[in-house]
Amino acid sequence: MYTSILATLPVMISIIALIVSFMSYRNERNNVISNVVSADRIKWISSVRDLMSLFLEKYINGSDPEELKVIKSKIDLYIIFDKETYNKFEEKLNHCVVNSYTDNDYRELVIETQKMLNSVWIRIKTEAGIATKDERKINKILNKKQ
Numbered sequence: 001m002y003t004s005i006l007a008t009l010p011v012m013i014s015i016i017a018l019i020v021s022f023m024s025y026r027n028e029r030n031n032v033i034s035n036v037v038s039a040d041r042i043k044w045i046s047s048v049r050d051l052m053s054l055f056l057e058k059y060i061n062g063s064d065p066e067e068l069k070v071i072k073s074k075i076d077l078y079i080i081f082d083k084e085t086y087n088k089f090e091e092k093l094n095h096c097v098v099n100s101y102t103d104n105d106y107r108e109l110v111i112e113t114q115k116m117l118n119s120v121w122i123r124i125k126t127e128a129g130i131a132t133k134d135e136r137k138i139n140k141i142l143n144k145k146q
Helices: 002-060 065-076 084-098 103-127 133-145
Strands: none
Touching (some): 002 084, 065 084
16 A cells, blocks of 8 residues: 555655746736736836827927827827826827916926826736726726826
């Protein structure tokens, strides 16, 4: 009896080692994908922020609407307009393209930009598994107020 148990022990150990190896591989693969996606989204945030900075500078200085449209078109390439946060941002951006500078319009556009970028930042942290419960609550509240 002990001989049969001893004979099957190496097989069982091999099966366990294969299972552990597979789980480790799968977890590592998911971590790599998550890191790549997070890095790309961080670059996305930086690019959108840079374009918005340029747009706001031109808007404050009273640039020609055509010049603002060119910058806006570059921003549009980064945005998927199927979410409420993005749609409010787009609405404010369009408003600023066709209207002259006012402090109120400027503030509203900055606020919508910050909400949108914050929403993406929280999503990055959530997908990476590091978002806190409070951040999710704040994001939910921000999205409801829009």
